[in-house]
Amino acid sequence: MSTKYKFHKQEGLYFISFAVVGWIDLFIRNEYKQILLDSWQYCQKQKGLQIYGWVIMTSHVHMIIGTEKDDLQNIVRDMKRHTSIALRSAMSTHPQESRCEWMLKIMQQAGRLNGNNIDFQLWRQDNHPIELTTANMMHQKLDYIHNNPVEAGFVESPEHYLYSSARDYYDLPSLLPGVIKINPIVAG
Numbered sequence: 048m049s050t051k052y053k054f055h056k057q058e059g060l061y062f063i064s065f066a067v068v069g070w071i072d073l074f075i076r077n078e079y080k081q082i083l084l085d086s087w088q089y090c091q092k093q094k095g096l097q098i099y100g101w102v103i104m105t106s107h108v109h110m111i112i113g114t115e116k117d118d119l120q121n122i123v124r125d126m127k128r129h130t131s132i133a134l135r136s137a138m139s140t141h142p143q144e145s146r147c148e149w150m151l152k153i154m155q156q157a158g159r160l161n162g163n164n165i166d167f168q169l170w171r172q173d174n175h176p177i178e179l180t181t182a183n184m185m186h187q188k189l190d191y192i193h194n195n196p197v198e199a200g201f202v203e204s205p206e207h208y209l210y211s212s213a214r215d216y217y218d219l220p221s222l223l224p225g226v227i228k229i230n231p232i233v234a235g
Contacts, residue, residue, distance in 0.1 A: 054119040054176050060099060061119060061176040062188040065127065066107035068157040068168055071150055073134065074105050078141065080210050082133045083108065084226050086126050094122045097230045100189045102196065102211035109192045111179065111232070123174055131169040185232045189216070 054061060067073045074080050080103050090096035095116020102109050114122060135154070138147050151167075158168040179185045193216065196208035205213035214221055215229040 054123075055178060057114055057118055060111055060113045060179045060185065062109070062111050062179055062184075063123065063174045063176045064107060064109050065123075065174050066171045068171055069153045070106045071153060072105040073138075073150065073169075074103055074210075076141070076144075079134055079137060082130055082137060086130050086133070087227055090122050090126055091228055094125070096122050096126075098212070098227055099185075099230050099232050100192045100212045100216075101227065102192045102208070102213075104195055104199065109188075109195060111185065111188055111192065113230070119176070123176075127170045131167070134169055135167060182232075189232055 074083075083103055087096065087098060087101075091098065095114050097113040097115060099111040099113065100109075101111070112119065112122075135151070138144055138150060141147070154167055154169055158166045161168050161172065163172070177188075179188060193205035193208075193211060193213040196202050196211060197205055202208045205211065206217040206219055212227070212229050216231065
């Protein structure tokens, strides 16, 4: 069993990425992104999740996280489980979701191929947590997170992308006030 990508120290900060199976562009609807944000907010309040940086892209998420309570692997596992169920329901009941049938088909196929699931899998199994042990690593990953929407061509500047923590770091008012509490990474 590989130990390269594990949450080794609960007191550490970690860069994680997780993606939708098949890299499906699920998060083009704001309602779906809100399900993630609501889950993160719950995990912050109830499980001690600390978020230092984040971005929601169309098919994947990047975060820098820590914890002050529950184990990180348990927080991430529970968050992915909850959002998988909530997103599956939202896709199935969204009145204008024309992609529902083929997205669910891909997710059901992935679930049947994975022994950890029964008939459905929304998230890829990997998170690839990387412990950030230096200030340079933290800032490099934070820049990577915030520049993801710029590199994808969604915006010209990181602080213009609504679904990321970039505005918090540019001292601009959040476009999603009170949604996600950021523990800032300070210069150093």
